[in-house]
Amino acid sequence: MQRRQFLTSAAAATALHAHPGFAQARPPAGPVKILVGFSAGGGTDILARIIANRLNQLWATPVIVENRPGAAGLIAAAEAARAAPDGQTLMMGHINALGIAPALNPRLGFSPERDFSAIALVGQTPQVLVASPKASATMQGLLAALKQKPGEVSFGSSGTGSAQHLALALFEQTAAVSALHIPYKGASNVMTDLLGGQIDYAFEGMTTAAPFIKGGKVHAVAQTGVKRAKAFAEIPTVAEQGYSGFNASIWFGLVGPARMPADLVARINADVNRILAMPDVVAKLEEFGAEDGGGTPQRFDAFMRDERAKWARLIQARGIRVEG
Known part of the structure; x- marks a missing residue:
C-alpha cells in the first residue's frame, strides 16, 4: 500500500x-x-x-x-x-x-x-497466451507440439491483422516456429471454440481472458508484457520463458x-x-x-x-x- x-x-x-x-x-x-x-x-x-x-x-x-x-x-x-x-x-x-x-x-x-x-x-x-483444456498448459509442451507438428497447432485470433494475430506472428518469428492461424470475427467466438477444444491456443486480451482463467476454464501459458501484470503475477511472461525482450x-x-x-x-x-x-x-x-x-x-x-x-x-x- x-x-x-x-x-x-x-x-x-x-x-x-x-x-x-x-x-x-x-x-x-x-x-x-x-x-x-x-x-x-x-x-x-x-x-x-x-x-x-x-x-x-x-x-x-x-x-x-x-x-x-x-x-x-x-x-x-x-x-x-x-x-x-x-x-x-x-x-x-x-x-x-x-x-x-x-x-x-x-x-x-x-x-x-x-x-x-x-x-x-x-x-x-499484456495479452495472455491461453490453452484449451485439451492442449498443453506449459510453454515447453507448446513448443514441443509446434516442433513435432509444424503448421498444425491451431491459434485463434480476433481477425487477420488484429493485435492478437500479430502477437502470434511475433511469437512465431521469435521462437522460429510455425502455427496454424485461424481468424475469427471477434474475441467471443475465439473463446467459445477454445473452450470447446476446436482450437488449441490463442493470444487474447487480459480483459477478455481473465474471467476464463480465474474460472479454471482455460490454462494461462504466458503473458506478453515486458513484466508481469500485478493482478496476474502468477503468470510468467514469454520473455521469462526464453524469449528476452518479447512484448506484444x-x-x-x-x-x-x-x-x-x-x-x-x-x-x-x-x-x-x-x-x-x-x-x-x-x-x-x-x-x-x-x-x-x-x-x-x-x-x-x-x-x-x-x-x-x-x-x-x-x-x-x-x-x-x-x-x-
Missing part, C-alpha cells in the same frame, strides 16, 4: 509540474464525447468510461462515451480525425487503429501521424483531432494524469492488467510512433495482408 501511495503521489506531482500553464487553460467548453471503436463492455470501453466519469467530475461538464464499433476501431478513428479541434470530441485510441492499421492499409482515410493530437497514454495491458501488449490512450490548442491538450493531459494517480483508479485499472499509463503528450506521441514502426516491420517481414 505504501508503494502504491508513493507511486500515485509521484504521478500527481508529474502531472502538476509537466505543464505549469495548465491551470490557466479551461477544459473543453461544453459536452464532451469520447469515441470508442468497439462495443460496450470491452477493454477500450471500460477504460474510456473510467476516464469519462472522472473528467465529468473534474470539469463539471458532461463527458459521455459513444461507441462506434466496426472495422477494428477504424470507424471511430475516422470520425475523430474529422472532428473540430475544440476538445469536445476525443477518442480512446487503441493499438489496432493507431498502431497496426497504417501498415496493413495505406488507404485508411486518415493519418495517425497527421490527423490526431496525442493527449495521454492511459494504459498498457495492447495499449490505450486518449487522443483528439489534430490542431488542438497546445494549452488545451496540456490541460486535458494534466487532468488525465491526475485521474490515473487516484488510488481507486489505479486499483481498478490493475484489475484489468492496465498499467504504465500517464506522462506527457510527447511521451505518448513518441510511444505511438515506435509502435507503428515495430508492427510495420513485423507485418512486412511476415507478409501479412488483409483482404478487401
Whole structure:
C-alpha cells in the first residue's frame, strides 16, 4: 500500500509540474464525447468510461462515451480525425487503429501521424497466451507440439491483422516456429471454440481472458508484457520463458483531432494524469492488467510512433495482408 501511495503521489506531482500553464487553460467548453471503436463492455470501453466519469467530475461538464464499433476501431478513428479541434470530441485510441492499421492499409482515410493530437497514454495491458483444456498448459509442451507438428497447432485470433494475430506472428518469428492461424470475427467466438477444444491456443486480451482463467476454464501459458501484470503475477511472461525482450501488449490512450490548442491538450493531459494517480483508479485499472499509463503528450506521441514502426516491420517481414 505504501508503494502504491508513493507511486500515485509521484504521478500527481508529474502531472502538476509537466505543464505549469495548465491551470490557466479551461477544459473543453461544453459536452464532451469520447469515441470508442468497439462495443460496450470491452477493454477500450471500460477504460474510456473510467476516464469519462472522472473528467465529468473534474470539469463539471458532461463527458459521455459513444461507441462506434466496426472495422477494428477504424470507424471511430475516422470520425475523430474529422472532428473540430475544440476538445469536445476525443477518442480512446487503441493499438489496432493507431498502431497496426497504417501498415496493413495505406488507404485508411486518415493519418495517425497527421490527423490526431496525442493527449495521454492511459494504459498498457499484456495479452495472455491461453490453452484449451485439451492442449498443453506449459510453454515447453507448446513448443514441443509446434516442433513435432509444424503448421498444425491451431491459434485463434480476433481477425487477420488484429493485435492478437500479430502477437502470434511475433511469437512465431521469435521462437522460429510455425502455427496454424485461424481468424475469427471477434474475441467471443475465439473463446467459445477454445473452450470447446476446436482450437488449441490463442493470444487474447487480459480483459477478455481473465474471467476464463480465474474460472479454471482455460490454462494461462504466458503473458506478453515486458513484466508481469500485478493482478496476474502468477503468470510468467514469454520473455521469462526464453524469449528476452518479447512484448506484444495492447495499449490505450486518449487522443483528439489534430490542431488542438497546445494549452488545451496540456490541460486535458494534466487532468488525465491526475485521474490515473487516484488510488481507486489505479486499483481498478490493475484489475484489468492496465498499467504504465500517464506522462506527457510527447511521451505518448513518441510511444505511438515506435509502435507503428515495430508492427510495420513485423507485418512486412511476415507478409501479412488483409483482404478487401
